[in-house]
Amino acid sequence: MTTEIERLARLIEESERIVVFTGAGISTESGIPDFRSPGGVWSRYDPEDFTIQRFVSSTAARKAFWQMSAEGGLLADAKPNPAHHAIADLYRLGKLDCIITQNIDNLHQKAGVPEDRVLELHGNMRRVVCLTCRSRFPLPEMVQKAEEVAGIPDCPGCRGILKPDAVLFGEALPVVTLREATRRAQKCDLCLVIGSSLVVYPAAYMPVYAREAGASLAIVNLTSTPLDYDASVCIQGKAGEIMPRVMEMVQ
Ligand code: NAD
Numbered sequence: 472m473t474t475e476i477e478r479l480a481r482l483i484e485e486s487e488r489i490v491v492f493t494g495a496g497i498s499t500e501s502g503i504p505d506f507r508s509p510g511g512v513w514s515r516y517d518p519e520d521f522t523i524q525r526f527v528s529s530t531a532a533r534k535a536f537w538q539m540s541a542e543g544g545l546l547a548d549a550k551p552n553p554a555h556h557a558i559a560d561l562y563r564l565g566k567l568d569c570i571i572t573q574n575i576d577n578l579h580q581k582a583g584v585p586e587d588r589v590l591e592l593h594g595n596m597r598r599v600v601c602l603t604c605r606s607r608f609p610l611p612e613m614v615q616k617a618e619e620v621a622g623i624p625d626c627p628g629c630r631g632i633l634k635p636d637a638v639l640f641g642e643a644l645p646v647v648t649l650r651e652a653t654r655r656a657q658k659c660d661l662c663l664v665i666g667s668s669l670v671v672y673p674a675a676y677m678p679v680y681a682r683e684a685g686a687s688l689a690i691v692n693l694t695s696t697p698l699d700y701d702a703s704v705c706i707q708g709k710a711g712e713i714m715p716r717v718m719e720m721v722q
Contacts, residue, residue: 479704480720486661493572496666500552500711523641537617551582557714559583571652575637590652594637603631657684669696
């Protein structure tokens, strides 16, 4: 494995415009379960409860969301782990073009990567959005309001329904972010995938676009992915253990 770690370090040294593509696997070492590993989210919750149709039509579903948020939710206390910090080091070295992430946990920003370098394909749970006027509000502010009204707060501007600003099942991905992510993937010289099964589309097209445009591909993931065959370096293991070792070797 050392050889592979060295090869990834060399690849990073040779690259100037790196796009890092991350999925739920980068955050499991921060205590946030992924979706598909044994014990992951889908072995404990019903995906039907996370559809936009259910959220809009069911007061009970919305109440459950606000209650869960008031209790701190799954993500509130999570802290970035060494893999998030390693990517922040890439930014400080001036090599990171951007992170394209499927995660909604805000951990790249918490690790010190500026907001405008993180393209969130599936949104972010720290905000809520009004389904009528599209205004966005910080979640903690609205959680406080939920406690004041002892139930479900509505939009302070237009009284519309407030929804987590993460993409629920049945919702489209944010078009502008998706377009920008595609453009950046097509312009990078290295696409580094960390902690993604690469089976959720259209997000998983990003490394494919990068390869088609001539970039190198590197993958760090616990299990194999459908794109391993096309990667210059492929390391199977824990991102929080591998990425700091890689960055230690980067000159
Ligand atoms: P996924 O659950 O499909 O795959 C995660 C991958 O990470 C798996 O292949 C697994 O083997 C690997 N993995 C697990 N722990 C790892 C570790 N320590 N180091 C390296 N690899 C590890 O997740 P996905 O590909 O991101 O796509 C599924 C969806 O999950 C996305 O839509 C995303 O929005 C959502 N999601 C996000 C979070 C979060 O924000 N943290 C959590 C759960 C799910």
